Amino acid sequence: MMYEEYDDSPLQFIKSIRIYLNGDSSKYLDLKIAQNSSWSDIQTQLDQKFPKFKEMRLFTQQGVEIFKDDVKFFKDGQSFYASRGDEFDPHSPFSQYETIKKLGEGGFGCVTLARHRITGEQVAIKVIKMMGNAQDIELNFREAEVLRSLTHKNIVKVFNSYALQNTQMAVIMEYLEGGELAERLRQKGRFQEEEACKYFRQVVSAIAYCHQKNIVHRDLKMENLLFCSPDSDDLKAIDFGIAGIQCPTNNDHVNIGSLHYMAPEILGGKVTRVSTSVDIWAMGIILYKMLFGKVPFNGKSQQDIIFNVVNKDLLLPPNNFSEEVINLITQMLEKNHEQRPRITDVEYHPWVNTEIRTPQQKQSLLQIPSEGNIRKSRPSLSPRPRSKSPNPSGIVKHPNIFKL
Numbered sequence: 001m002m003y004e005e006y007d008d009s010p011l012q013f014i015k016s017i018r019i020y021l022n023g024d025s026s027k028y029l030d031l032k033i034a035q036n037s038s039w040s041d042i043q044t045q046l047d048q049k050f051p052k053f054k055e056m057r058l059f060t061q062q063g064v065e066i067f068k069d070d071v072k073f074f075k076d077g078q079s080f081y082a083s084r085g086d087e088f089d090p091h092s093p094f095s096q097y098e099t100i101k102k103l104g105e106g107g108f109g110c111v112t113l114a115r116h117r118i119t120g121e122q123v124a125i126k127v128i129k130m131m132g133n134a135q136d137i138e139l140n141f142r143e144a145e146v147l148r149s150l151t152h153k154n155i156v157k158v159f160n161s162y163a164l165q166n167t168q169m170a171v172i173m174e175y176l177e178g179g180e181l182a183e184r185l186r187q188k189g190r191f192q193e194e195e196a197c198k199y200f201r202q203v204v205s206a207i208a209y210c211h212q213k214n215i216v217h218r219d220l221k222m223e224n225l226l227f228c229s230p231d232s233d234d235l236k237a238i239d240f241g242i243a244g245i246q247c248p249t250n251n252d253h254v255n256i257g258s259l260h261y262m263a264p265e266i267l268g269g270k271v272t273r274v275s276t277s278v279d280i281w282a283m284g285i286i287l288y289k290m291l292f293g294k295v296p297f298n299g300k301s302q303q304d305i306i307f308n309v310v311n312k313d314l315l316l317p318p319n320n321f322s323e324e325v326i327n328l329i330t331q332m333l334e335k336n337h338e339q340r341p342r343i344t345d346v347e348y349h350p351w352v353n354t355e356i357r358t359p360q361q362k363q364s365l366l367q368i369p370s371e372g373n374i375r376k377s378r379p380s381l382s383p384r385p386r387s388k389s390p391n392p393s394g395i396v397k398h399p400n401i402f403k404l
């Protein structure tokens with residue numbers, strides 16, 4: 001049974017669905033379906049509005065074909081695509097949107113601002129070129145599905161992802177109009193400790209949520225933290241996780257931008273599998289940069305930067321920052337990834353967690369000795385062995401990541 005108008009018996013209509021026309025999402029039909037609605041009910045309704053739907057095929061928004069027996073599993077609010085027998089047109093979901101402008105172009109693809117033709121809702125659409133064999137690409141999609149399941153106030157909401165032709169994938173996500181944290185820092189030069197703390201806590205919260213789910217961001221940097229609006233201090237992390245198997249379309253741009261944030265164990269070729277400790281390192285770099293206005297390890301060339309990240313000791317310029325924040329930076333920028341704190345340690349660090357106030361509590365949580373370049377008046381904290389540089393030669397073994 002199917003009815004187009006609402007019947008006042010509430011049990012009759014259990015689900016509302018929308019069916020777009022394959023290839024032209026400006027045309028659609030809203031239906032209310034009942035428990036016993038059948039495939040042919042849907043077909044008849046469609047045929048009445050858009051003739052010649054005798055050979056109807058239905059697809060999900062991801063282009064997966066669905067069949068007669070699936071009707072009873074339709075969920076309230078779901079959208080589908082109907083064709084007159086044709087294959088799914090992967091551009092269908094996009095015809096719902098009109099492009100407004102380009103938002104950014106990174107090494108892995110292009111991000112555009114778009115508006116939904118019917119609801120007017122603005123979204124950001126990222127088109128990614130994938131690399132690898134069919135299995136890698138399959139993995140990519142599964143990862144995208146995981147990202148879609150992330151729900152956190154400091155993580156961009158991904159609404160949908162689609163396969164396109166030529167091993168491309170499109171990700172539709174919420175539009176964050178406040179610009180990059182990198183840009184706000186550029187305008188100010190550096191942040192006061194209080195302001196830095198406000199932003200840093202949000203990053204901690206987002207990354208704690210991910211690490212709990214064994215998701216590593218892999219490309220945390222100030223360009224990948226966006227404000228919700230220009231006058232808001234609410235930050236969200238973007239550009240998640242799939243970096244490991246994405247295909248760089250623009251090597252130079254990606255590498256230089258991310259290089260400053262990459263952990264020594266990756267750059268030094270000590271590990272080949274990324275783990276959560278790379279995010280902790282990147283967060284240490286972000287915190288350092290917010291306070292000092294520059295990155296701690298720099299260089300004139302990619303090779304210089306890599307050498308310095310791997311080998312050079314952390315030096316802190318003269319400053320009046322609190323003992324806590326200096327302690328936190330020093331811990332996070334520990335070269336030995338096995339000795340680096342985990343995200344829960346960061347969450348409970350007294351600089352991040354102001355609930356921890358008693359001197360005893362603070363003392364027990366500040367575990368790394370302050371170095372000579374930290375103010376002398378600070379109490380010395382319990383010593384911990386310092387790691388040796390993991391790769392004194394500075395040899396880089398990541399040909400896939402960098403073209404040197």
Ligand SMILES: Nc1ncnc2c1ncn2[C@@H]1O[C@H](COP(=O)(O)OP(=O)(O)O)[C@@H](O)[C@H]1O
Binds near residue numbers: 239
């Ligand atoms: N959801 C979004 N809202 C607004 N701008 C975005 C959004 N996603 C990305 N951008 C802009 O596009 C740039 C590149 O996007 P990103 O996902 O980081 O791609 P890449 O992997 O190429 O770095 C970002 O730095 C940001 O300026």
Ligand SMILES: [Mg+2]
Binds near residue numbers: 106223224239
């Ligand atoms: Mg990015």
